[in-house]
Amino acid sequence: ADYQTILVEAKGAVTLVTLNRPDALNALNSTVLKELIDVFAAYDADDGQRCLVLTGSEKAFAAGADIKEMADQGFAQMYASNFFQGWEKVTATRKPWIAAVAGYALGGGCEVAMMADILIAADTAKFGQPEIKLGVTPGMGGSQRLTHAIGKAKAMEMCLTGRMMDAAEAERSGLVARVVPAADLVAEALKLAETIASMAPLAAIATKEQVNAAYEMTLAQGINFERRLFHGLFGSKDQKEGMSAFVAKRKAEWTGR
């Protein structure tokens, strides 16, 4: 497909998606959303692709939703178009994906990074929800996902002041899985993605469903859900393959079935 705002490369079983609006610090306009929905759906549908990395530039992962696109909209337009509708299609991706953040991840940029299954940061990363400085609030999940990730104390402070959090604080707070030197960010993200891509594909999808269920269910429901998915994998060829390969001391060959 021909995209205007993102670059897409297949690297073996890993799809690398790079936000590419350098003149606007990768601000997320409706074209970016449309193209991301398309590329994530294609990724999910392609049996040959088993992990995806979403990254930006050295200066910015994304400096937010596109302020210039929103500035003149009124309530009726925002409400009628259900502005930001569509991002839930990105979060509905069933296969795992990673956000690799260098530079600014602000507003919608921080919110998209938090939609990822794993967030890794360069030591240059800066996270923030500065919407309050524009007279609004987070609108793509920031007030919820940031609170889940780092707790009320810091989330409330970040959203009410709009201050930025650097990479070290983000790691300390549990927002990111890992911080790496900026020069290694994409290579490290791809290495992590390749590791995930080498796992049994159905088990990877089930794992993602299980962990995400922890945010939607009670503990008892979540544990029951986990166990049922675990049982379900015993209907897969890859469970037989994985366990017989272990016993035979050989490498498993996954079929994704």
Ligand code: HXC
């Ligand atoms: C549209 C943006 C943009 C954005 C930057 N640009 N962020 N355009 N939407 N979110 C544009 C600038 O207008 C400028 O274009 C170019 O990118 C370079 O930005 P500069 O400001 O010149 O760069 P710099 O001085 O290095 O400052 C970087 C920055 C600053 C600190 C990240 O750009 C900034 O504060 N951006 C806005 C951050 C923000 O408030 N994000 C939240 C957005 S609201 P020109 O044409 O002048 O060169 C949001 C809400 C979601 O995400 C839900 C609720 C509505």
